[in-house]
Amino acid sequence: MLKKILLNKLGNAKLNGDEIISCCPNPEHEDNSPSFTFNTKKCIGYCHSEGRYISLKELMSWLDFEYDRNCVYNNINTLDIKKTLKNKKKNEFNNITIDINGFEHNNITTDYLIKRGFNPEELYLKYKITGRNNLFIDNKFYNAIVIPYIVNKKIIFLINRVIGHEYTRYYYEPKSISLKDKVWGLEYIDDIDNMIICEGIFNTLTWMKLGYKSVCILGSKINKNKIVGKIGHRPILNFDLDNAGIKCYNEFNRIFKGKTYNLLLKKDANEYLIENKIELLLNKLFKLNI
Numbered sequence: 001m002l003k004k005i006l007l008n009k010l011g012n013a014k015l016n017g018d019e020i021i022s023c024c025p026n027p028e029h030e031d032n033s034p035s036f037t038f039n040t041k042k043c044i045g046y047c048h049s050e051g052r053y054i055s056l057k058e059l060m061s062w063l064d065f066e067y068d069r070n071c072v073y074n075n076i077n078t079l080d081i082k083k084t085l086k087n088k089k090k091n092e093f094n095n096i097t098i099d100i101n102g103f104e105h106n107n108i109t110t111d112y113l114i115k116r117g118f119n120p121e122e123l124y125l126k127y128k129i130t131g132r133n134n135l136f137i138d139n140k141f142y143n144a145i146v147i148p149y150i151v152n153k154k155i156i157f158l159i160n161r162v163i164g165h166e167y168t169r170y171y172y173e174p175k176s177i178s179l180k181d182k183v184w185g186l187e188y189i190d191d192i193d194n195m196i197i198c199e200g201i202f203n204t205l206t207w208m209k210l211g212y213k214s215v216c217i218l219g220s221k222i223n224k225n226k227i228v229g230k231i232g233h234r235p236i237l238n239f240d241l242d243n244a245g246i247k248c249y250n251e252f253n254r255i256f257k258g259k260t261y262n263l264l265l266k267k268d269a270n271e272y273l274i275e276n277k278i279e280l281l282l283n284k285l286f287k288l289n290i
């Protein structure tokens, strides 16, 4: 898949076996004849004109691996959404407006995001992800990260990642939304090839930040009915290697009859962000030979 992205992003790029050949992407090297090669197996580039190796990290800094907030929604079929929403409680979704401008980060939500490798301000500007300290659950107030589910620039519902509650990790608004057994967003997306399915929202945000399509499941139960019709595809799976994560891998492998790519990361994807080891993360993706 990175192969595809590199082929797209590099000017005049061609694929020759395991090698991508293109003009040199170094902004300081004005290259009109293709002098750059990138070995997708070894995951390293070489500029024949400069006579030096170029790491994936350096390459990424030159190419625009920018966060694309639309990438996960690119393939949304709006008719499907309307149908799905109609099947749910009708009135609740007609003209729903949720004003998230009133929510502000406090120290707890800010710390939570920073520790996971995200800049709260950037998340707000790009995804409208913010925090709040007034979520009332079980007669008590809790802090939460507010994650809006946005379709066609409209907020359809809110996912609150609750911090500090013993049992409730996610709290949905409107309350009738219950996504416990669903893959968040997957039902709205036609094509799940090259889609990275994650266990949690922060791994999904990491992949989106790197320009990949990604959705997450919230909870470990998977409702097979939600992914029927996508069975012929081959998703990329990124779950934890703990009991719950392995259960997810097995479940998806069973549903997709073994036709999945399994990332089997020892750490969370966003931990690679925190440790500044994105190159390692992308190497894992490369090794799947997608």
Ligand SMILES: [Zn+2]
Pocket: 024, 025, 026, 029, 031, 035, 036, 047, 048, 049, 050
């Ligand atoms: Zn060069």
